[in-house]
Amino acid sequence: MKSVFFELILNVIMRMIGGKSYCGEKLKGVESKEFRQIVAESFRLGGASNLVDFLPVLRWIGYGGLEKSLLVLQEKRARFMQRLLEEHKTKMSSDEGKDKNLDGQGKKTMIEVLLSLQESEPEYYTNDIIISLMLVILTTATDTSAGTMEWAMSLLLNNPDVLKKAQTEIDHQIGSDHFIDESDLAKLPYLHCIINKTLRLYPAGPLLLPRQSSEECMVGGYRIPRGTILLVNMWAIQHDPKIWEDPSEFKLERFDGFEGVRDGFKLMPFGAGRRSCPCEGLALRMVGLALGSLIQCFDWETLDKGMVDMTEGPGLTLPKAHSLQAKCRPRPTMLKLFSQP
Numbered sequence: 001m002k003s004v005f006f007e008l009i010l011n012v013i014m015r016m017i018g019g020k021s022y023c024g025e026k027l028k029g030v031e032s033k034e035f036r037q038i039v040a041e042s043f044r045l046g047g048a049s050n051l052v053d054f055l056p057v058l059r060w061i062g063y064g065g066l067e068k069s070l071l072v073l074q075e076k077r078a079r080f081m082q083r084l085l086e087e088h089k090t091k092m093s094s095d096e097g098k099d100k101n102l103d104g105q106g107k108k109t110m111i112e113v114l115l116s117l118q119e120s121e122p123e124y125y126t127n128d129i130i131i132s133l134m135l136v137i138l139t140t141a142t143d144t145s146a147g148t149m150e151w152a153m154s155l156l157l158n159n160p161d162v163l164k165k166a167q168t169e170i171d172h173q174i175g176s177d178h179f180i181d182e183s184d185l186a187k188l189p190y191l192h193c194i195i196n197k198t199l200r201l202y203p204a205g206p207l208l209l210p211r212q213s214s215e216e217c218m219v220g221g222y223r224i225p226r227g228t229i230l231l232v233n234m235w236a237i238q239h240d241p242k243i244w245e246d247p248s249e250f251k252l253e254r255f256d257g258f259e260g261v262r263d264g265f266k267l268m269p270f271g272a273g274r275r276s277c278p279c280e281g282l283a284l285r286m287v288g289l290a291l292g293s294l295i296q297c298f299d300w301e302t303l304d305k306g307m308v309d310m311t312e313g314p315g316l317t318l319p320k321a322h323s324l325q326a327k328c329r330p331r332p333t334m335l336k337l338f339s340q341p
């Protein structure tokens with residue numbers, strides 16, 4: 001399921017950035033293939049260890065290792081994004097582009113917004129800055145959101161009563177005459193609880209981003225000198241038995257009446273402060289819509305009808321050790337909607 005979730009997020013983000021989708025059955029062109037290779041390579045290298053960090057002597061004998069591969073990849077990614085940027089510039093300056101936005105729906109893509117800013121502030125919004133912003137959004141959005149969807153589906157498969165309750169909520173609040181859309185999400189508190197609970201148990205940024213102390217300070221009785229690199233173990237806070245009753249349990253009732261996700265700094269799957277995730281709202285909508293649609297449209301079970309293995313694997317974004325595989329069947333109540341053109 002992870003690869004399907006991954007492609008979904010890539011498509012959403014690439015449409016937001018450049019007005020185009022790159023993954024899926026219908027998109028097997030050269031550009032799409034190149035894009036997918038870049039993404040696959042980014043994740044392969046992003047999760048790899050750098051031998052030179054452990055044996056610096058290797059650098060003196062000219063061993064390039066991971067750094068060399070990363071530079072090659074960076075060039076490929078920048079070239080790809082540069083082409084997308086140029087394409088936008090050409091279209092925006094053409095007569096056709098002047099009256100129409102590139103996604104054809106009257107909404108501006110991120111590149112269009114950034115190119116307009118380039119016109120008013122060219123010294124800040126250089127092509128390099130625009131390309132870096134595109135790459136940052138792409139890399140931070142994908143693995144985190146797709147991983148959260150995979151953990152949430154795994155929890156639902158292991159807790160069929162919760163899955164049933166979520167289906168009932170959707171049936172009552174939305175029905176089967178239209179597919180769930182963004183405006184429906186506010187009517188689905190139980191689905192929201194499932195996502196919150198998933199983010200507590202399996203936060204996609206378990207150590208947040210590293211911080212550095214700007215001044216000497218005391219934290220939990222420890223003296224922290226100025227300039228120390230600090231990691232916040234959010235995973236440990238969100239599993240702390242002193243704060244949470246039965247911290248490993250999937251108890252949805254715990255979130256009844258719960259507003260927002262930063263419950264007194266006990267639950268911060270999107271971090272906090274100036275470095276917190278700027279796309280929390282978008283992420284919650286994407287995860288909510290994807291999960292909501294899967295629950296609304298299909299009945300689910302595991303391949304062997306057994307339990308999903310919930311072992312955590314190594315990696316920065318807390319991946320599952322074993323990817324989730326599941327079977328789905330369209331729900332009879334949704335068949336009419338599926339058959340509509």
Ligand code: HEM
Pocket residue numbers: 013136137140141142144145148199203204205206208209210269270271272273274275276277278279280282283284287
């Ligand atoms: C369920 C999905 C996601 C989770 C759990 C998540 C979580 C996080 C966390 C924990 C951080 C570090 C915050 C801190 O250290 O205080 C972060 C940073 C960030 N996230 Fe997300 N994120 C998700 C989805 C997204 C999406 C969809 C985007 C963009 C479209 C995004 C863009 C970013 C960026 C750009 C940063 C870095 C902010 C900075 O450097 O100051 N994230 N995210």
